[in-house]
Amino acid sequence: MALISLRQLLDHAAEHGYGVPAFNVNNLEQMRAIMEAAKETDSPVIVQASAGARKYAGAPFLRHLILAAIEEFPEIPVVMHQDHGTSPAVCQRSIQLGFSSVMMDGSLREDGKTPASYEYNVDVTQRAVDMAHACGVSVEGELGCLGSLETGMAGEEDGVGAEGKLSHDQLLTDPEEAADFVQKTKVDALAIACGTSHGAYKFTRPPTGDILAIDRIKEIHARIPGTHLVMHGSSSVPQEWLAVINEFGGEIPETYGVPVEQICEGIKHGVRKVNIDTDLRLASTGATRRFLAENPSEFDPRKFYKAAMQAMKEICVARYEAFGTAGQASKIRPLSLDAMSERYAAGDLEPQIK
Numbered sequence: 001m002a003l004i005s006l007r008q009l010l011d012h013a014a015e016h017g018y019g020v021p022a023f024n025v026n027n028l029e030q031m032r033a034i035m036e037a038a039k040e041t042d043s044p045v046i047v048q049a050s051a052g053a054r055k056y057a058g059a060p061f062l063r064h065l066i067l068a069a070i071e072e073f074p075e076i077p078v079v080m081h082q083d084h085g086t087s088p089a090v091c092q093r094s095i096q097l098g099f100s101s102v103m104m105d106g107s108l109r110e111d112g113k114t115p116a117s118y119e120y121n122v123d124v125t126q127r128a129v130d131m132a133h134a135c136g137v138s139v140e141g142e143l144g145c146l147g148s149l150e151t152g153m154a155g156e157e158d159g160v161g162a163e164g165k166l167s168h169d170q171l172l173t174d175p176e177e178a179a180d181f182v183q184k185t186k187v188d189a190l191a192i193a194c195g196t197s198h199g200a201y202k203f204t205r206p207p208t209g210d211i212l213a214i215d216r217i218k219e220i221h222a223r224i225p226g227t228h229l230v231m232h233g234s235s236s237v238p239q240e241w242l243a244v245i246n247e248f249g250g251e252i253p254e255t256y257g258v259p260v261e262q263i264c265e266g267i268k269h270g271v272r273k274v275n276i277d278t279d280l281r282l283a284s285t286g287a288t289r290r291f292l293a294e295n296p297s298e299f300d301p302r303k304f305y306k307a308a309m310q311a312m313k314e315i316c317v318a319r320y321e322a323f324g325t326a327g328q329a330s331k332i333r334p335l336s337l338d339a340m341s342e343r344y345a346a347g348d349l350e351p352q353i354k
């Protein structure tokens with residue numbers, strides 16, 4: 001059984017200079033697409049469950065879906081991560097459910113919408129870290145709010161995200177504050193804000209440096225080179241899938257995502273975890289629409305689920321290959337969460353901040 005902690009995987013990724021896509025899971029088809037792609041490319045896996053996923057599938061189903069993947073693919077190390085926890089209590093519940101990693105998103109208050117003060121963020125994150133590390137579980141924190149540098153608007157269509165207009169300062173993580181935050185909280189990974197946002201509507205044009213601030217990632221990495229950085233809202237919004245969706249009855253207006261090359265640039269500068277949800281949603285919707293349009297008499301859902309799975313799998317394979325994740329699974333010797341808790345207790349995993 002290869003359930004591993006996020007910390008172990010990202011330490012390996014940093015040592016070998018690669019990044020790992022973290023895909024959101026809600027159902028069997030996504031889970032299977034991710035695992036089959038991982039098996040085909042020998043990639044370690046991060047799967048993450050959002051509050052929306054728990055509401056949709058129910059926590060026990062999600063948990064067993066991930067455990068089933070670990071059982072069926074014992075050769076693939078899998079991180080079971082809770083995405084965007086809004087309080088230490090939410091993280092505690094996930095730890096109890098067996099997650100090997102949690103995100104304490106203290107950049108927002110408990111409603112998941114109101115930007116929080118720095119002091120609030122430090123406090124809730126410290127509390128989540130204390131609890132998690134005692135169990136060998138990793139913690140991802142977040143500093144800065146996701147939102148558009150084009151409009152100043154926070155991404156609202158998704159389940160998690162600030163509401164309304166944000167200042168330029170809130171939309172870009174400050175390197176000095178990031179150093180202080182990591183030092184104080186001891187998070188294992190830090191999600192940063194650099195102009196990306198959740199969902200399909202990230203940019204109205206192919207992004208340039210003024211609206212997708214990869215330079216800011218470089219500045220943060222230069223200040224805290226020992227910290228694993230996380231990019232949220234990192235779907236690339238493939239134009240070919242938008243075209244398929246619209247060809248077969250969809251209505252998605254012109255929109256652009258984060259180019260894979262820009263993510264790879266981030267990976268050269270400390271980005272180790274890359275959150276992707278929307279791309280799998282677009283691929284499965286496109287494949288389903290196309291299948292049903294081309295096979296109007298078909299009524300066995302397994303037929304269009306299969307088409308959707310294949311489309312998602314192709315995206316996963318492409319990201320594993322582009323981020324350098326491919327070929328790494330077999331190099332990892334999984335450490336138990338017990339062993340990780342001993343490493344924290346021994347002080348072996350303290351933040352390295354100059």
Ligand SMILES: O=C(CO)COP(=O)(O)O
Binds near residue numbers: 084236
């Ligand atoms: O950040 C994400 C999940 O936490 C997903 O981002 P996308 O909406 O760009 O796929």
Ligand SMILES: O=C[C@H](O)COP(=O)(O)O
Binds near residue numbers: 024051052084158
């Ligand atoms: O964090 C954002 C992910 O895309 C999850 O979205 P969700 O809350 O709709 O499941």
Ligand SMILES: [Zn+2]
Binds near residue numbers: 105107146161
């Ligand atoms: Zn956030």
Ligand SMILES: [Zn+2]
Binds near residue numbers: 084198233
């Ligand atoms: Zn996110």
